[in-house]
Amino acid sequence: MSNQTSARIDPSANVEWTWLSDSDPSLASQSIKWSRYSDVENRIIEDAFKAGLPIATLDEIYIDFENNIQVSNNDINDQRPIQRQVRHRMNTHLREERFMISPIPAKNPFSGLRGWTSNFIMHTKKELKLKKEESPSHNPRIIPMLVEKAAQGIIEEGKNIGKTREAEWMANQLMQEKNNGVKEVWRCCARLYTMESFLYKKINETMRLVGSKEHENVWRSKTRTFGPFCLLLWDDPYNHLPLTGGKMLYRGANLSDDLIAQYTKLSRSSDQRGSFQAFTSSSRSRAKAEQFGNVLFVMQVNYAYTTDLSPLSEYPDEEEELIHPGVCFTINGTRYDPSKNKHEIYLTLTHNVDDKDKKKIFVCLDDHANPAVRLYNGVCRASSAVLLPIMDAFNAARPGPSAGGDHRLSRMTNGGYYRDRNGTLCEDPTGTLADDCYHRACNQPRYDLD
Structure with a gap:
């Protein structure tokens, strides 16, 4: 970050x-x-x-x-x-309530993939009458409105649980940054989220209900109050691209024997995927995460949005890495370590590109006589880690030069592909993202995925 x-x-x-x-x-x-x-x-x-x-x-x-x-x-x-x-806050352990509650709801742990963007964020945008691709970093004009609604929502939720004074203090902190731009607003939201208060607890208690038909009305009702704050926190202006490279993250949990058995069974099946619908705190320190619970989630980041919160936290020694809502996981396996009396569950974190998304990409490619040129000059792109396998499949079905014209896709080593956190395919011809608003400044057409 x-x-x-x-x-x-x-x-x-x-x-x-x-x-x-x-x-x-x-x-x-x-x-x-x-x-x-x-x-x-x-x-x-x-x-x-x-x-x-x-x-x-x-x-x-x-x-x-x-x-x-x-x-x-x-x-x-x-x-x-x-x-x-x-205060000499040199933590030798993590905050238990923040880092040990199961990141995946026990009643609905394997609810499948829910697309690129969290349902809670999507419904918040709908509640605010924003377009799917609109976000604070893309449209700074909406920031003051979002800050005001976030402050009002925090106060309302604080009153509901007898925490009016705490809520008013946090709302005031946020309102002070109202006109200071997306980066200062985001830093304030991140700092408030790392603090020990009711805010992060109630937000994630709500967001973990996504996917539960029994509680659908509950979490939808909170998009009005908690939604604006969550949208501001979710849209990290410092992280334009999903994290890649295999970073390892850890989180402890207390799980029942039955749920552990479900993880083990699913790791051997073809349907071993799920998604995090809440903001999920993890640590880059395995030793600290191992201090909690009977289970250690060992998570390798393949292609996912995460944020290093330690520079903004009052608990920097926690080495907190925040996994964004909407990140999907694959269950790779489980094992029991008798020396530590602990089960380990291995997950790979990646944002989902499902068959529906792939179909839309194919459609946009088929719309152009020379897809390679159109991709480079106008059609927004996706990360090479996401799109290259699709390009390879596309090329395998297209005629080469010997067939009277090469309609295959070029990998274009001078450029790159990425998807922003809204799920939009975006183009980065330089490969550097020097201008974080490149695709808007150049008026690039975009393919908005559902």
Whole structure:
């Protein structure tokens, strides 16, 4: 993720407030337990402290700075000591709730491939009356509208679960970037997503329902509130191309014996594919991911959109790599490691090009007498990793020079093919993507895939 380390770092992130959480703080205890506030609560407290305010009001408590205590909003006699200290956050482990919940819903783990773009994102665009190919990085004019709706949605969802103060703080952070362009808005969204709060938990709890007929109305109803934020986070302006090259990612989970057996069975079948419909946190550190659960997902990235969040995270040692919704996986196999008492499930991550997409590509090629020229001069292209096998199949069925005119496709070593995150076939003649809006600036025709 290029240039993300230039994101503004708030010194407040290096201060940590904690509260004495022993069951009875008035009793002497050999082991005093201090508990952390959530990251957002921590920032609310620190902001009030630095502003010289007498109290900081949270959703369930308020902080009395003069007496160094927290007080329940419902019972003034429920008081706990607090303390402020410089944070030395060198994590030796991952946040369990963020990195261990099964990334694939247990009730509907193998729901098949759902196309290039997540259904949640697609329905969000429909809710916002955007075209399928529209996104913040392609149309900056929609960014202020998306930011406003994202902020409103966060506040509404926060109120629903009694987290109004947290929600208002996050919404305010986002609104401050409203007119600062897609990169600053995206960095803000990514930073908020990495923080420990209700936001990432409720978003992914909702998105994992995609594919469940029983809960279809539930997740569709959330495209109005969570959808705008998810669209802003999903459209990473730093990652124009899917990640290739076989990067390894890891995630722990607790799975039932029956579900593990299903993975094993499907790895031996011809229908061993599925898709991630939620944002899915993984780690580049196998050792850290192995600390959780009875299962380790070992994931090799073949051709998929992922984002390195560590430069923006308050937990950089987690080495978090975010797998984008819509990424598909193939189950390659399973094994049991008795030395670690852990099952390993091997997945290959790739965005899907299904038969429907291939058919449309064939149709667009057949529309032109000289497909190679048309591809180079006008028709948007796809990544070589995706399109070259299709080109080879196309060439095998086309006449060569000896048949009176070569209508085969050239691989064109000076250029490249890619698909953007909307699923649009895009052209990059230089192979460098020097202008991230090349296909728009040159008014290239595009083939929008369903």
